[in-house]
Amino acid sequence: MNITIEVNNRTIQAHKGDTILEALNRNGIRVPTLCNMTNLTPSGACRLCVVEVEGRDTLVTSCSHIVENGMRVMTHSPRVVRARKTLVELLLANHPDDCLYCERNGFCELQDLAAELHIRERKVLRKSFTQKLDLSSPSIVRDPAKCILCGRCIRVCDEVQSVSTFEFVNRGCNMYVGTTMSRDLNFSSCIGCGQCVLVCPTGALHERQNFAEVMDALSNPDLIPVVQIAPSISVSVATEFGLKASKDVNKLLYNALRKIGFKYVFDTAVAADIAAVEMAAELIARKGNGNNLPMFSSCCPAWVKFVEQWYPDYIPALSAVKSPQQVMGSLIRNYFAAENEINLSKIFSVSVMPCLAKKFEAQREEMTTRGLSDVDTVLSTRELVRLIKLYGIDIQGIEPQHPDKPFNIRSSSGKLFGISGGSAEALARVVYHKLTSKELNDSKITEVKIISGVKAFSFNAAGQTFTFAVVNGLKNIHSILPVLMEGDVKLDYIEVMACPGGCVNGGGQPYVHEDKYVKLRTKAIIEIDEAEGIKCAARNPLVKAIYDDFLGETGGEKSKKFLYTRYSKREVLL
């Protein structure tokens, strides 16, 4: 039902139940906010979205106020603008003045707002906050001095991931965002997904940079820098280089990476294909003997850490196949190095990922070959963009190129790993192909309804029914686990990705403030899948060649050695 309200002396339409802010945004009126997030509970903490409502003495926060019929709102009256300006001045009172040296310089919402409100001098000065920089986590750096206490990280961690690492500690002017017992992040329950980094309006939370290591390796003549690039990156960076948002720049990135100095450039989607083939073998075996079903995906390192911390009982149910990043890392060290007669300690293996938890995964001790980490260092998408800009590469002016042999042909399902539901889809295609030697198409898949928040589908292959479920946003895992324990629903595979929407919305992706961009990225990946010929990993000739050449058979001795791993219970402060 529609409601009419009057804003700045013009009538606009709003839906019943909208907050004032939502109604304004829908009608193209922008009101600044530092704490509001779409789809999450409004908190009214920053108070920058205040508007004047006729008949009320005080200004009201538009993010938490529901529209009423006939309401008369002023969004930019002198009183409102003055209030906003004062608020930002107060926020800046104890904010460090080091914008030029800040990680978030140029992407900071507070900085933008200060510029917008034309704040040109420091009017209020308060003693700056003395809390140390937290560098303990391999994924996320926390700088409490820059925190403006908006509480976005707390709400994302609670309401999207149900991890609840952060909470407001102490009260009043002593309040800060902290973890249990004010420990460092690596002792906390943080899974490193990086959703908090995406929503942080300032530089208080940012990724751990591995930029310098990569630069060093690139200039070291003794090392052979090798890079792999994740499936979701190519559809996420276009806007950063002034191209149309959903444009796929994969082939341009290969060229750019070569120009930067990487000797070999590979596509992680190939490793995703190999992982899909291995997982299919694993799933069919488990279905045969009925053990450890349903199988949980293990591609998402944040989810794996989540299981290790909260649900150690489910560790055997996790797929033992490494994530595509680590499969590629292992193959580079063990297969590619031998093929090309390179000493494996000379290879400097970099991976570019949309994810901050991958930085943690690469450091796990399970993921090593002869004492060397399979992947030496992980760059986030944002770091890749910086790297390309730093080396002065004009993405729009370079030729498209192909990745290097022996990892140069991927199926389109490898690309699907970048979106939620993609790894389930890819796995379904391989399982079906393995059992029937035919292609799985959409007409053979039926959607199943289990519970809200969880998509599921099933298909028949060789007389067996397979049911796959897809979870994204770890909050939703809490709704599916009780259903599993009751045993009402029989599931075979559950794909879990920590970030809502999958890797296209990962914690390492460029900062965007609208859902629109995430949807465009997803659409771009689906379009690639629809357009391409090889849709099933098992039909990828390269995968077959690698098995013939090196790995032997799926689930065989060599696969077990190089592509499988194990996980164990993790003690942290939950």
Place this chain on the structure above:
Amino acid sequence: MSKAEKIEEILERYSYLDSKSLIPILQDIQSELGSLNEEAIVLVGQRLNLPTSKIYGLATFYNQFKFEPKGKNHICLCNGTSCRLKGAKWNMVYLEENLKLKNGQTTRNGQFSLEVVTCMGACDHGPVISINEEYYREVDPEKLKHIINDLTQE
């Protein structure tokens, strides 16, 4: 009885466990163990199915909850308007200079701890302090020195 057993015993008293009983549980634990600690938060979190960060956030919000154990002699010093005007500050200065004791802290030897409170309801007798529930009126640094000396000699 170990701390963990004691906490378990307190939790047993609450037959109906949900987040509403969190504050009473924490109060009980504090009154029996003297202060809250990491172990208590973890156990309560497991039982109530709450993340420890939320319990820690709540416990640090309220002045009544402490993570440092109280000293043998727990000093409550009133800094309400009346006591403040009559010079409660000099008592605080005395404690800080002589015992290195600030609000919320406990001395290293565990003898004294200080809690600054806002009113004890004895405004006409200020500045007021209480030590282990025993009240002292019209306290100035000279008087405080004698009180502390007496307690240390005991």
